[in-house]
Amino acid sequence: MTTPLAPLITDALPSRWPTVARAVALLTVITGLLLVAFAWPSVRSSVHDVPVAVAGPAPAVAQIRTALEQRLPGGFAISEVADTAAAEQLIRDRQVYGAIDLSTGTPNVILASAASTAVAQTLQSMATGLGQAGNTGTPVAVRDLAALPAEDPRGAGLAAGALPLVMGGLLSAVLLIRLVHGTGRRIAGALAFAATGGLTVAAILQFWFGSLSGSYPANVGAVALTIAATSLTVLGLESLLGIAGIGIGAIAMMLIGNPLSGTATAPEMLPGWSGTLGQLLPPGAGGRLLRSTAFFDGRGATQAITVLVAWIALGAVLCLVGGLRARRAANSA
Known part of the structure; x- marks a missing residue:
């Protein structure tokens, strides 16, 4: 006489529905946190307190400071320097991202695209604005003191x-x-x-x-x-x-x-x-x-x-x- 074997249980018992609900809630929270972590810095990215230098006589520097504050309130932290050499030294030492040079009489913009392409683009748009404000019809000269390699110009x-x-x-x-x-x-x-x-x-x-x-x-x-x-x-x-x-x-x-x-x-x-x-x-x-x-x-x-x-x-x-x-x-x- 043989004894029938008990049926083998191959699958675990189904989870309770509250367990499923908790798993779904946890996954939803994780997805939301991932989105906030990676998207929030980009979505809320803006220019604020970006260090730049302005070189030139005090009255001209004050005029540029006022113009920058009107165009981008709180956008720049301005360091005043006497001449072009001092402005370039600040850029090379990575204390500022760029400079507006007024020491020669004609505004020139000095930037370092290798420090940040985003800030460099902002400074280039500033150069365009300065040229339009001057009503001279001549574009403001832009000089890149630390350019990115030619093989990867966007970094x-x-x-x-x-x-x-x-x-x-x-x-x-x-x-x-x-x-x-x-x-x-x-x-x-x-x-x-x-x-x-x-x-x-x-x-x-x-x-x-x-x-x-x-x-x-x-x-x-x-x-x-x-x-x-x-x-x-x-x-x-x-x-x-x-x-x-x-x-x-x-x-x-x-x-x-x-x-x-x-x-x-x-x-x-x-x-x-x-x-x-x-x-x-x-x-x-x-x-x-x-x-x-x-x-x-x-x-x-x-x-x-x-x-x-x-x-x-x-x-x-x-x-x-x-x-x-x-x-x-x-x-x-």
Whole structure:
């Protein structure tokens, strides 16, 4: 006599409808947050407190200041300088994005498109407005003190390269967490990948796409610091908080840092405080550093390097603290 076998249950029981509703609500919230994170900076982008210089006699400078304030209220933070050389020095040191030169009697506009194509376009439109206001019929001369490479005159490669740098740092952290054991080995792996990733990304952007100029080793260093800051921060958060640390790191770097980096426009063109916040995170600091090394001989890079090194140090400390805590837990067990 054989006993009939019980039917095999191949499918799990259907979820309750409240569970389905909660999943739909969560997905809706996530989609809304993604849209806000990536679209809000672009939609609300405008010119406000963009640093520019005005060179020339005090009465002429005051007249230009009034004209700029009438045309774009609150759009520019004006630095008054005596002559053309002083204005150019501020541009080269990345203290201003451009200048209006009145020292020769005829207005001239000096810009640096490599610092920001969006601001450069604004300054060019200002030059057109100055020419029309002068009623001379002669267009105002525009001179680009730091032009983008001829192979990429819009800076598309540099703007598009911001996201892969963040993704590379995040992916390296996730892979190291899954494949490598030991705090020291993970830190070493992150630094090694930052070096090889820097060599690869800088070579592609500079020698293939033609998006970068300047010193290749300096550009490698800028890319490597950006990758290392992202990777080590995520590694440190995971070692301290577990899987939640990866989520926190991804949100900080992808959903906050990348949209607020200002790499595609300029930090001053982002709404409110967001541009300042973006420069304190690895994506924004890395974008500014790469512009400095590629087009300005490293000028204006001090703050960006400080921010990136601070994130690298924070990530390493978090890794060590998490590793010590895990070792103590294993010993007590």
